[in-house]
Amino acid sequence: MDQGEAREREWEEVFESFEDLEAEVNYRKARETLRQLLDRLDLTPRERQGLTAEIDGLTAMLRKLDRETVCIAAFGMVGRGKSSVLNALLGGDRFETGVLHGVTRTATAAQWFPQGPKGEGGDRGPAVELIDTPGIDEVADEGRSAIAAAAGRRADLILFVIAGDMTTVECDALSELRAIGKPILLVFNKIDRYPDADRDAIYRRIVDERVRELISPDEIVLVAAAPLRPVGQRRPDGTVAVELRRGEAQIEPLKLKILEVLQREGKALAALNAMLYAHDAHDRILARKLQVRDRAANRLLWNGTIAKAAAVAINPIVVLDLLGGAAIDTATILALSHLYGIPMTQRGATALLQRIAIAMGGLGAGELLLNLGLGTLKGVFGLSAAATGGLAALPYTSVAIAQAGIAGYGSYAIGQAAKLYFANDASWGPDGPRAAVGRILASLDERAIIKRIEQELARKLAGRFRRAPDPDLI
Numbered sequence: 001m002d003q004g005e006a007r008e009r010e011w012e013e014v015f016e017s018f019e020d021l022e023a024e025v026n027y028r029k030a031r032e033t034l035r036q037l038l039d040r041l042d043l044t045p046r047e048r049q050g051l052t053a054e055i056d057g058l059t060a061m062l063r064k065l066d067r068e069t070v071c072i073a074a075f076g077m078v079g080r081g082k083s084s085v086l087n088a089l090l091g092g093d094r095f096e097t098g099v100l101h102g103v104t105r106t107a108t109a110a111q112w113f114p115q116g117p118k119g120e121g122g123d124r125g126p127a128v129e130l131i132d133t134p135g136i137d138e139v140a141d142e143g144r145s146a147i148a149a150a151a152g153r154r155a156d157l158i159l160f161v162i163a164g165d166m167t168t169v170e171c172d173a174l175s176e177l178r179a180i181g182k183p184i185l186l187v188f189n190k191i192d193r194y195p196d197a198d199r200d201a202i203y204r205r206i207v208d209e210r211v212r213e214l215i216s217p218d219e220i221v222l223v224a225a226a227p228l229r230p231v232g233q234r235r236p237d238g239t240v241a242v243e244l245r246r247g248e249a250q251i252e253p254l255k256l257k258i259l260e261v262l263q264r265e266g267k268a269l270a271a272l273n274a275m276l277y278a279h280d281a282h283d284r285i286l287a288r289k290l291q292v293r294d295r296a297a298n299r300l301l302w303n304g305t306i307a308k309a310a311a312v313a314i315n316p317i318v319v320l321d322l323l324g325g326a327a328i329d330t331a332t333i334l335a336l337s338h339l340y341g342i343p344m345t346q347r348g349a350t351a352l353l354q355r356i357a358i359a360m361g362g363l364g365a366g367e368l369l370l371n372l373g374l375g376t377l378k379g380v381f382g383l384s385a386a387a388t389g390g391l392a393a394l395p396y397t398s399v400a401i402a403q404a405g406i407a408g409y410g411s412y413a414i415g416q417a418a419k420l421y422f423a424n425d426a427s428w429g430p431d432g433p434r435a436a437v438g439r440i441l442a443s444l445d446e447r448a449i450i451k452r453i454e455q456e457l458a459r460k461l462a463g464r465f466r467r468a469p470d471p472d473l474i
Helices: 003-039 045-049 052-066 082-090 142-154 168-180 196-210 252-314 318-339 346-360 362-387 393-423 432-443 446-461
Strands: 069-075 108-112 127-132 157-162 184-188 220-222 228-234 240-246
Touching: 003 052, 003 252, 045 052, 045 252, 052 069, 052 142, 052 252, 069 082, 069 252, 082 108, 082 127, 082 157, 082 252, 142 252, 157 168, 157 252, 168 184, 184 196, 184 252, 196 220, 220 252, 252 318, 252 393, 252 446, 318 346, 318 393, 346 393, 346 432, 393 432, 393 446
Parallel strands: 069 127, 069 157, 157 184, 184 220
Antiparallel strands: 108 127, 228 240
8 A cells, every 4th residue: 555545544534533423423412402302391281191102202212312223114015025024134033924915013123233242242233123014005004004104203224125116106105205314225025036037127127217216226125035945845645746935035235235324324324313303203292282372372361351351341440441451461461471381570471561562553542542432431321320220231231341342352462462472482573573463463353353252241241230129129
């Protein structure tokens, strides 16, 4: 080796050491990210009910990283020999196989140490978890499809097993798996059943026509996981019968390819898959959390809306209407902050209420003027009702319900704005509060909401202002 070649080799070793260091750093970062995500879930018991699979999956993924295990899942249509391929890698019948299609009904796993024992202490190389999945064409059974999808999310490397020229279903499934972004080896199994010319023709057709944009020739491996060979058996009458017996598996090319991938990017694959899984799981957890909290927030908002509307309807004093309504709006904002886990004081809730009111602009000013006008009219009818012994109760009730509907709608709009603010982690977004509140107001059906408030209040107040019976007449 001359000096130039020696220097080039030194640079290659330096770059390889940097790549190994980067893979180790990313691996530790992925593990820490999963641990932090699990530690900071902050879910209520009700929110956890719909997230069991996501939480269990994150826990299993973290456990896999802690054990430094790479996960390989076998996919393919029924009858292609997925279980046989995995058994051949393991060197024993660990996965169930059979002559009937669809033997694999659940995703099952087994540990594989492809490098075997090494060193005086018997330490093994990196552990690999092999996962067998149900056939991808068993679409009638949604349970199997879900199991296969879950296994696909866990897998760091995918073995897509075929047994001849690819079907449309297989091409579509391979395309979907490739879109996930994980490395794939296309395993052409049962090559023992084809003459060399037929096998080569199928291989060329796959490479040139079927999946040339999805799989490179270097990612295609030819194997015979459970080959059958004819064996002559002499009968008692002297004739010879030929029967097929299982021969030695031709699996070494696949094993070598897997070892090559693991050696080149084993930890990087595990780290990348963990980060992808964590991102996907986080999105599902966040969506579930927001869904549950949104429902709880809507119930809280409506209760606050009706409470404010009822308080405004019953109270005959205009100033107390405004003060009481503001107090209820502030209490609703505080309750929302607690629901979304955003710390907030009474002063902070009051300041947020003021910002929302300012952002509401014309609606807030219009509501105030209408409340003042209707409140004054309600006060007049209230005095008349007292002076006439309740004869003016009906006009009072009508005006009170109308004022309450307007006040309730304002409270509902304020609550929706506050809910948006808390759901976005105490932020109005890049456009600011005025634009955010404007979008909320544009999305609300004011007439329908006021009508609903009035109908509910009418039921609550139906008998409140009726004239009481004269005790002297009883």
